[in-house]
Amino acid sequence: KFAALPPPPDRQNIAPMILQLPLALIGIQSALDQGRPFTGELQSLKLILPNLKITENVAITAKSGLLRPDQLVAGFERRLPAMLGARPVNPKAGWQQALLERLKSLIALRPSEPGGLDKIDTLIVNAENAVKRRDFAAAANEIAQMPAPMQAALGKLGQQIADMGAMQKLLDEARRQALVQTQTTGANQ
Numbered sequence: 001k002f003a004a005l006p007p008p009p010d011r012q013n014i015a016p017m018i019l020q021l022p023l024a025l026i027g028i029q030s031a032l033d034q035g036r037p038f039t040g041e042l043q044s045l046k047l048i049l050p051n052l053k054i055t056e057n058v059a060i061t062a063k064s065g066l067l068r069p070d071q072l073v074a075g076f077e078r079r080l081p082a083m084l085g086a087r088p089v090n091p092k093a094g095w096q097q098a099l100l101e102r103l104k105s106l107i108a109l110r111p112s113e114p115g116g117l118d119k120i121d122t123l124i125v126n127a128e129n130a131v132k133r134r135d136f137a138a139a140a141n142e143i144a145q146m147p148a149p150m151q152a153a154l155g156k157l158g159q160q161i162a163d164m165g166a167m168q169k170l171l172d173e174a175r176r177q178a179l180v181q182t183q184t185t186g187a188n189q
């Protein structure tokens with residue numbers, strides 16, 4: 001007789017949601033990895049997790065897609081010398097220090113470790129390391145703190161990195177919401 005009873009209303013959609021969520025997440029990740037649009041996958045994710053906040057910028061990005069992560073890394077490495085060249089010189093520095101800073105910019109000399117550096121060098125090291133490990137959210141955060149000429153040296157790549165970072169944050173939030181939703185539904189049994 002128990003099998004004939006319909007499941008409670010909050011449990012009727014849990015099985016389809018549990019099956020659909022991984023597919024939506026995998027679909028978006030696959031699209032990001034391949035550099036293709038992901039509007040359909042994003043709409044599916046929004047249907048599965050209606051409380052997920054999808055910004056207008058993310059929705060626009062979904063229509064055209066983003067560069068692949070390996071393209072972002074390669075592009076950043078290509079644009080890094082231009083960023084270093086755009087590094088502002090300390091106006092209080094003596095002529096020798098100003099000359100040394102310009103020389104470092106011309107040959108794209110940069111530190112590899114963040115310890116004991118000035119703020120701009122620390123941002124450069126942190127951004128470069130974040131891009132290498134494909135943590136585009138962290139890279140975008142570091143880039144956003146750089147002086148405007150350095151950000152401009154990245155061109156459109158800076159926005160691509162920021163958009164990929166926003167997608168990484170969105171996917172993390174979707175996973176978090178799904179976990180909370182699954183735990184809440186499981187606790188109500």
